[in-house]
Amino acid sequence: DAGVTQSPTHLIKTRGQQVTLRCSPISGHKSVSWYQQVLGQGPQFIFQYYEKEERGRGNFPDRFSARQFPNYSSELNVNALLLGDSALYLCASSKHTGTGVVYEQYFGPGTRLTVT
Amino acid sequence: GENVEQHPSTLSVQEGDSAVIKCTYSDSASNYFPWYKQELGKRPQLIIDIRSNVGEKKDQRIAVTLNKTAKHFSLHITETQPEDSAVYFCAASTLPGRRALTFGSGTRLQVQP
Numbered sequence: 572d573a574g575v576t577q578s579p580t581h582l583i584k585t586r587g588q589q590v591t592l593r594c595s596p597i598s599g600h601k602s603v604s605w606y607q608q609v610l611g612q613g614p615q616f617i618f619q620y621y622e623k624e625e626r627g628r629g630n631f632p633d634r635f636s637a638r639q640f641p642n643y644s645s646e647l648n649v650n651a652l653l654l655g656d657s658a659l660y661l662c663a664s665s666k667h668t669g670t671g672v673v674y675e676q677y678f679g680p681g682t683r684l685t686v687t
Numbered sequence: 688g689e690n691v692e693q694h695p696s697t698l699s700v701q702e703g704d705s706a707v708i709k710c711t712y713s714d715s716a717s718n719y720f721p722w723y724k725q726e727l728g729k730r731p732q733l734i735i736d737i738r739s740n741v742g743e744k745k746d747q748r749i750a751v752t753l754n755k756t757a758k759h760f761s762l763h764i765t766e767t768q769p770e771d772s773a774v775y776f777c778a779a780s781t782l783p784g785r786r787a788l789t790f791g792s793g794t795r796l797q798v799q800p
Binding site: 615 | 693721729733736776788789791792
């Protein structure tokens with residue numbers, strides 16, 4: 572099976588612009604989570620989606636939004652970019668059947684966003 | 688919310704030695720504890736995980752222990768090899784409801800040949 576894929580690999584944007592990042596989960600996985608990883612730190616949780624519904628949100632401003640499509644792929648949108656948004660954005664997928672069992676999360680390669 | 692602390696931030700060992708990385712968590716409801724290995728410029732890779740109903744889990748040279756009373760868990764790597772050099776992250780996840788992972792700050796492990 573193919574792993575989690577993300578696009579684009581790298582992106583350079585200017586302050587104030589908007590960006591859309593994309594993620595395709597592992598086949599059969601219905602849950603997608605987004606994380607922000609600033610250089611030298613651990614990933615920080617932004618959103619989790621399951622069956623097209625938001626199931627969790629981290630401590631990020633409303634400039635960050637996301638959605639999940641019927642094929643379980645997902646997009647992360649960031650508006651009004653700030654210099655501090657420069658980071659590696661990681662997508663993780665998991666089975667998450669909703670039965671209460673935690674399934675493993677597998678990460679994609681990430682999108683490196685640079686805001687100038 | 689959950690808070691995960693990880694120590695040490697850097698660890699240098701000789702090839703063949705053992706390495707131990709420790710994490711503590713704050714939320715007593717946390718019940719899933721994965722460990723990820725991240726090589727430079729690459730994605731975090733799940734290397735081992737443990738659930739709250741067991742105290743220890745092994746996979747070849749890697750083992751994880753969990754002490755729920757003390758709210759800490761540790762990663763043990765035996766017979767280290769140069770390819771073990773990477774940044775290691777611990778994480779904790781709470782059920783039900785919030786299924787997000789809260790990560791530690793990472794440990795840079797360097798294995799000297």
